[in-house]
Amino acid sequence: METYKIAFFCWESLHSRFKVGGLAPAATHLAEHLAAGGHEVHFFTRGEEEDADINGVHYHYCLPYGDNIVDYCRTMSNMLLNAFRAHDTPPFDILHFHDWHMVEAMHILRDRNTILSYHSTEYGRNGGNFGGWWEFQEISGKEWYGGYIAKAVTTVSNSTKTEVMWLYGVPEWKVTVIPNGIDPDAYRIQVDPGAVKKRYGIHPLAPVLLFVGRLTYQKGPDLLVQAIPTILARRWDVQFLFAGTGDMRESLEKMATGLPVQFLGYVADEEHLQILNACDLVVIPSRNEPFGLVLTEAWSAERCVVATDVGGLAENIENFKDGIKVPVRPESIAWGVCLLINDPAHMQRLGQAGRRKVMERFRWSVVTDRMLEVYRKVIAAGRDSGGGEG
Structure with a gap:
């Protein structure tokens, strides 16, 4: 079986005090099951902890700052991009971004094999209101741009797939529905x-x-x-x-x-x-x-x-x-x-x-296999086009 070197970019994990919602267990457990399958997985996230290997996953932390959520995530993107580059030899095969928080890093790495997983949307988190405040507009813009530049997109449900296609014009061929797993x-x-x-x-x-x-x-x-x-x-x-x-x-x-x-x-x-x-x-x-x-x-x-x-x-x-x-x-x-x-x-x-x-x-073995199939398709498309590294 072919194994991959995979980078996760996610603003929370179970192995940091920065845990907000369901994103932390969803991304953490996926990373661990990929690692258990023999893949080399690096998890770039925020935290006060020292870099560590936990359950087979290599965790790399930063402590961002900013006056608001948008500036905070921009700082996080830049800091974790530096950490990523320090571990990019040999190059990562897959760069898997979870939600919008590190779209700035995805922009810099847009010629690589990038995947964006929508665990939710800003529209959905605000109860279906488009909102008039600038943070909503900034975050929604980053969600749109991430879906535009990613080589593939996954969503946790068909309803979220429909939502990102409607909100952000993501083409249907680009989106795969992969539910969250569980033990x-x-x-x-x-x-x-x-x-x-x-x-x-x-x-x-x-x-x-x-x-x-x-x-x-x-x-x-x-x-x-x-x-x-x-x-x-x-x-x-x-x-x-x-x-x-x-x-x-x-x-x-x-x-x-x-x-x-x-x-x-x-x-x-x-x-x-x-x-x-x-x-x-x-x-x-x-x-x-x-x-x-x-x-x-x-x-x-x-x-x-x-x-x-x-x-x-x-x-x-x-x-x-x-x-x-x-x-x-x-x-x-x-x-x-x-x-x-x-x-x-x-x-x-x-x-x-x-x-x-x-x-x-919903067992993790089923969900992980489905995600690996997305990785294979993105890697194959990158090879056919002569890209995927850089």
């Missing part, structure tokens, strides 16, 4: 649900609904909070746990005054797994969701899911067979929850069906 066994652990619930002051027999994600407009936590009174009218003892941080936390806490809601803030991995496996239902109320790692994590733990009918959630859930999809409205979310909350056996069946789907479609 399902890492999310299925044995717990005593009652004991876990008691740690949060919840009766062992009370149903627990879990939200996991950033407390931002895109993720829709306010829609779930608004649905709670309707849910409680049907089942008075339901409890709600919100795991995650974000700019909406203060307003959400005010909205939830007097309701059986706990905002846990940042939750460490071990605690996250225990809550996930102890909860009765996972709710994903996103307004926009390119893929939705929470979905495959919940399914891996055999948890039942109620999710909004958007993006990757809409594509991957087969309604009433491995989850419940509902419109993006509080009353619809409440309806989906109430449909299930008094039927534990039904929830169990849906969760088990979800895990079977994860095993078939």
Whole structure:
């Protein structure tokens, strides 16, 4: 089997304190599985740490600066470009950029075998609003330019593929849909649900609904909070746990005054797994969701899911067979929850069906093979054109 020297450019990883969202696990685990397959993988990212080899991947860090996100990422691009050049002998076969953050580096290296993965878009992150502020316009411009100069583009779902084709004119032939992968066994652990619930002051027999994600407009936590009174009218003892941080936390806490809601803030991995496996239902109320790692994590733990009918959630859930999809409205979310909350056996069946789907479609071995096929095509095209190095 031919092996490659691969450079990842990504603004976050699991091996740095700079972790924001689902991009960190998606890129980190992909890099590790490529390395496990014999490829030489270098991961250029930000962090305060010293360069290190972790799980077979060579990590190279920088500590950027800037007065705003655009300047910060420009500095990061320049710093990591210097680190890249120091390791570019022999030359890298593939330069894989994740999202827009280092498009300046991609511009300098545009004659190489470059791939851009869209994990989301600025349009989607802002809830489908085009926005009028300059940062939105700058970031959207970089997303357009990255798709224009990349030799190939990947997206995490068909809906994101359609979004980048519509927003940025990326041609269909250039885009391959490759979902985020997951190790399902890492999310299925044995717990005593009652004991876990008691740690949060919840009766062992009370149903627990879990939200996991950033407390931002895109993720829709306010829609779930608004649905709670309707849910409680049907089942008075339901409890709600919100795991995650974000700019909406203060307003959400005010909205939830007097309701059986706990905002846990940042939750460490071990605690996250225990809550996930102890909860009765996972709710994903996103307004926009390119893929939705929470979905495959919940399914891996055999948890039942109620999710909004958007993006990757809409594509991957087969309604009433491995989850419940509902419109993006509080009353619809409440309806989906109430449909299930008094039927534990039904929830169990849906969760088990979800895990079977994860095993078939989303295991890292499947996803890594699909990404390698994109690499092969880009390398072959580069050889045919006489390019690919420089």
